[in-house]
Amino acid sequence: MPEIFEFDFMIRALIGGSMVAILAPAFGLFIVLRRLSLIADTLSHVALMGVAIGFVTSIFPTFVALIATTSSAAGIEQLRSRGKLPGDAALAVFLYSSLAIAVIVISKSSGFNADLFGYLFGTVLSINDRDLWLIAVLLIVVILFVVSFYAELTQSAFDQDLAHTSGVRVTATNLALAILTGATVTASMRVVGVLMVGALIVIPVLAALRLARGFRTALVLAIVFGLLSVWVGLTVAFYADLAAGGSIVLTTVAMLILSEVLGRIRDSLPSRRTLVNPADDSSSASVQELDTAGE
Amino acid sequence: MMVDNSDIPEVVARKPLMPEGTGDPELPDDRSVVCEFDNTWYSYGGGEPAVESVSFQVRRGDFAAILGPNGSGKTTLLRLALGLLKPSRGSVELFGESSSRFRDWSRVGYVPQRVEGLGTRFPATVEEIVEQGLYRGFDPLAIFRRHGQKKVLDALEVAGISHLRQRAIESLSVGQRQRALIARAIVGDPELLFLDEPVSGVDAVGRDRFHELISSLNKEHNMTVFLISHDIGAVMQGATVCACINRTVVFHGAPHSLTGEHLSELYGFPVDVLLHDALHEHR
Structure with missing residues (x-):
């Protein structure tokens, strides 16, 4: 057995990391689109506020962070959808007010600077059972949500007006998406x-979007890139002694x-049906027929 | 469709409100009303009204063309009809129900104006986008459904883009994207089709083909059409009824009774020139 699997904390880190990577x-994917x-x-800054409050009140910090992020997400979505504030302004208000509260709470109390450092830069190597269980429950909830509301989520990601006129309850979908984003x-x-939460949510998705042509492929690829990142990243960190x-x-x-x-290599290949060349298709047969029919 | 007969006398009684020449005289006027604006007002953020005291009806089987200059409130009218905006005053009804409360969206198809940005960087094939038009409420197994349904293939065929089925939506030209969205709008076989014609990005040939397709959807597929257009010449050929909007209704009636004077009033300058240019030389 490789050395990396001999340590209990590494096994735990791999399990927790893999769940988050999914x-x-x-x-x-839905957030980026x-x-x-x-x-x-x-x-994530709202979560930091939750963590700080959790430390001070001696309540499980991740749990306090969960309450803070989900309720703030709902608040941001309400402000945005009712047009009270532009989307980015609502985000700024929440970011800075929660960061300010976090700074005040942290400066008023002492003795958890080391733990706090862990929350800021990640503590996957010291992840405990309680965290693992919480992540597992969230993972199940999110998977059930994405699978069962797949149609609603893809429709509103594509275009909100079109989704509305297809009968999708766009406001409710947006609210659920925001709340579960908080949980994620x-x-x-x-x-x-x-400080780096956004990276795990956004960057594997961007990598998937570069390669995927269909929606389901994008979803699967994003998860694959996420898993690879966590596994490779943890292994490198273990052997090279990195954060x-x-x-x-x-x-x-x-x-x-x-x-x-990979995308560039694929684009440069003379592909089967010029799938990637938008300029080509106007010359295809059925369009030409229509062309002449239109004269 | 179920016709609520109790509505008809009321509609007839309201007719004097409307400008003369409503509807195509060749068609009997006991056809049910599918979309109705009744003294509708709308202003964005409480400012100047974008839509002012608009009243007109679209009846089953109509090909209604809505014309007007830029900023005349055409797209606002469409958004009101689709329940995306709520009128500040008056009412907008779809199939006899207030459009903001309307839920029976399987009866309605919609093709938006701005198709350029739509689908850019969105990972979906044309087929996946068209399938969206078959949405009929919560379906927890939607993610597992197989592609290649007959309805989708038929809609792609009607829109003339069967060969683009597997293509990524973002790799399509504006004209092709518009056709994909038309296929998406008609795949559920709606009774009423709303279209907002793009201002740019489609050449003259593309626009002619577009109007021909809309005409055939109206005549052969029996869809009532509500088209917002900028192309008077092309619209005159297919439309059965025409409404000219400049915040309020300037003209409403059969296209052949639309005169140069109406158009001059609408656009504020002689229209002969505009007609020729718009048809063949512009864009």
């Missing part, structure tokens, strides 16, 4: 830390570069 990109990538960043951020925070969170995030960036390279 959770974050699966959900991230709705152009809400920055919501992950905002909610909280779960991912344990692995890569508050695990940073190592995982740099691996996601490497995946993005890899997908770009």
